[in-house]
Amino acid sequence: MRKDTPKHQGLRNQLVSILKEKGIENEAVLEAVGKVPRHLYVDSSFEQFAYKDQAFPIRANQTISQPYTVAFQSDLLGVGEGDKVLEIGTGSGYQAAVLCEMGVKVYSIERQKELFDHTRELLQQLGYRPTLKFGDGYKGMPTYAPFDAIVVTAAAPNVPNALLAQLKVGGRLVIPVGEVGEVQRMYCITRKDEKSFSRAVHGDFRFVPMLSDKE
DSSP states (O other): OOOOOHHHHHHHHHHHHHHHHTTOOOHHHHHHHTTSOGGGSSOGGGGGGTTSSSOEEOGGGOEEOOHHHHHHHHHHHTOOTTOEEEEEOOTTSHHHHHHHHTTOEEEEEESOHHHHHHHHHHHHHTTOOOEEEESOGGGOOGGGOOEEEEEEOSBBSSOOHHHHHTEEEEEEEEEEESOTTSOEEEEEEEEOSSSOEEEEEEEEEOOOBOOOTTO
């Protein structure tokens, strides 16, 4: 297991400063980013660049999201300590770890078996205990619903109804929507009551595609 050193902490502090400059003001999010050792979530060949504000490739042709994107989505969720959050796309585990550091109860689902096995072991080694599931993110985790918030960390061509159904009233779904290979729009969808939702758009991003059992 690679180590987390004072040098790494210094680089995290610099990253937090960059995120503040880019407009992230949520102190809980910034504090969490300042604690999670991102260099342990990337391949060792990328370690020296781990605290740059950019995405990197990981296993199974996926990516670890840009720290700004992780912070931006975490902020949009509007959650605090003790809230239940469903993450669609565990990926490297970095987003889940940030939410865990915020005191959130994390439930996360991953479609890629290679990635799921690796990330589950890594999170355990680092002391994070989210509830992890191998399966189709389009279906969510109805067993544990309803959730205070749901975050999707891959591009979806549309908003899955199953995820909307698993939101609490007042809960938020943060999801990048758009076709693969194009820029996606970040939606924050709030459940107003049993049958109605409000939608807001929060800029353009680029994500890897969200996979289902059909792919």
